[in-house]
Amino acid sequence: MLWWFHVTEVSCMSLGSDPVAFLRQDTDSLEQFQEPVSTAFILSNDSKCLHASLMQVASHDGARPAHDKAEERPEGADADAGEPPCRPTRSYDLLGSRVVLSEGDAALTNTGWRTWAGGWLLAKHLEDTHLEQPRRVLDLSCGTGLAGIALAKAGHEVVLCDLPMNVQTVKDNLARNRCAQCPFVERACAVGYTWGRPLPKELQQPFDVVLCGDLLYHVWSGKLQQEFLQTLQEVCCRKRPGPAIVFAGQVRSGRQENQVTGYIADHLGYNEVPVCLDPTWFRQTGSPLVADAKYRLLRLEPQP
Ligand SMILES: C[S@@+](CC[C@H](N)C(=O)[O-])C[C@H]1O[C@@H](n2cnc3c(N)ncnc32)[C@H](O)[C@@H]1O
Numbered sequence: 360m361l362w363w364f365h366v367t368e369v370s371c372m373s374l375g376s377d378p379v380a381f382l383r384q385d386t387d388s389l390e391q392f393q394e395p396v397s398t399a400f401i402l403s404n405d406s407k408c409l410h411a412s413l414m415q416v417a418s419h420d421g422a423r424p425a426h427d428k429a430e431e432r433p434e435g436a437d438a439d440a441g442e443p444p445c446r447p448t449r450s451y452d453l454l455g456s457r458v459v460l461s462e463g464d465a466a467l468t469n470t471g472w473r474t475w476a477g478g479w480l481l482a483k484h485l486e487d488t489h490l491e492q493p494r495r496v497l498d499l500s501c502g503t504g505l506a507g508i509a510l511a512k513a514g515h516e517v518v519l520c521d522l523p524m525n526v527q528t529v530k531d532n533l534a535r536n537r538c539a540q541c542p543f544v545e546r547a548c549a550v551g552y553t554w555g556r557p558l559p560k561e562l563q564q565p566f567d568v569v570l571c572g573d574l575l576y577h578v579w580s581g582k583l584q585q586e587f588l589q590t591l592q593e594v595c596c597r598k599r600p601g602p603a604i605v606f607a608g609q610v611r612s613g614r615q616e617n618q619v620t621g622y623i624a625d626h627l628g629y630n631e632v633p634v635c636l637d638p639t640w641f642r643q644t645g646s647p648l649v650a651d652a653k654y655r656l657l658r659l660e661p662q663p
Pocket residue numbers: 469470471472473474475476477478479499500501502503504505521522525552553554571572573574577583
């Protein structure tokens with residue numbers, strides 16, 4: 360069931376309470392969610408967070424803008440990306456390559472519309488850990504695909520997934536990064552997947568590393584712990600020992616995030632291994648990290 364809402368009121372508010380969804384300020388006032396909600400946070404382009412009161416407009420196929428109907432893809436769909444549409448792009452230098460991404464796609468009405476610090480931190484961490492070649496990597500809920508595409512460019516076998524409505528943007532970003540020297544970008548695939556659902560065939564393979572960039576907020580605020588755990592259990596049972604799971608991102612509620620990672624580690628039989636952030640990352644050209652925010656990197660490793 361999908362629900363549409365009209366933003367009726369917007370006011371400034373801090374991130375301290377319990378937001379239930381993110382909206383973009385500069386797109387339509389009609390937005391799409393998986394469940395009925397009464398409040399949401401709006402992210403403006405200058406990253407200010409505004410609190411919005413919402414009025415439910417319709418459920419399912421009611422009042423839906425045409426551009427989103429065109430963007431929606433069935434779960435696991437693998438439509439050919441072809442030539443990426445001409446959209447503004449941003450580039451990141453990671454793992455020895457330049458990754459070019461289109462961000463801020465107006466068709467995306469969830470947090471996948473921009474690249475988050477989590478994806479960048481994951482790529483920086485893997486740059487430091489010098490993964491043996493080639494590794495099978497799952498970029499779970501990849502957003503615009505930064506970490507997964509950087510790893511594919513570096514010669515790893517990558518599957519990227521996100522909510523079905525985000526997949527075309529990821530495919531377009533993969534197409535933007537194709538080059539003769541990067542055969543693994545050609546082989547990488549992007550599929551639609553929602554936590555807790557049965558794994559599409561592309562995710563039913565033994566991965567060595569699972570990347571989770573800036574996902575913890577969604578898990579605790581959306582009360583999706585069980586669905587998220589189920590996904591990780593199904594992904595991790597394909598291989599013994601299971602894959603390393605790497606969490607990275609901005610800390611929004613340390614306590615709730617610790618609860619989620621502790622719960623996952625307990626259920627999977629994994630150890631939590633915190634990783635220190637390199638302070639020079641804050642000063643690097645193109646770094647999305649800001650001095651007054653807190654970030655973290657955490658590896659979950661299978662117990663020996
Ligand atoms: C904050 S973004 C992070 C994106 C990316 N990993 C990064 O670091 O830039 C969170 C991502 O989780 C995805 N997501 C949210 N809820 C989800 C769910 N229930 N199932 C699958 N993906 C979900 C969103 O579509 C979005 O792309």
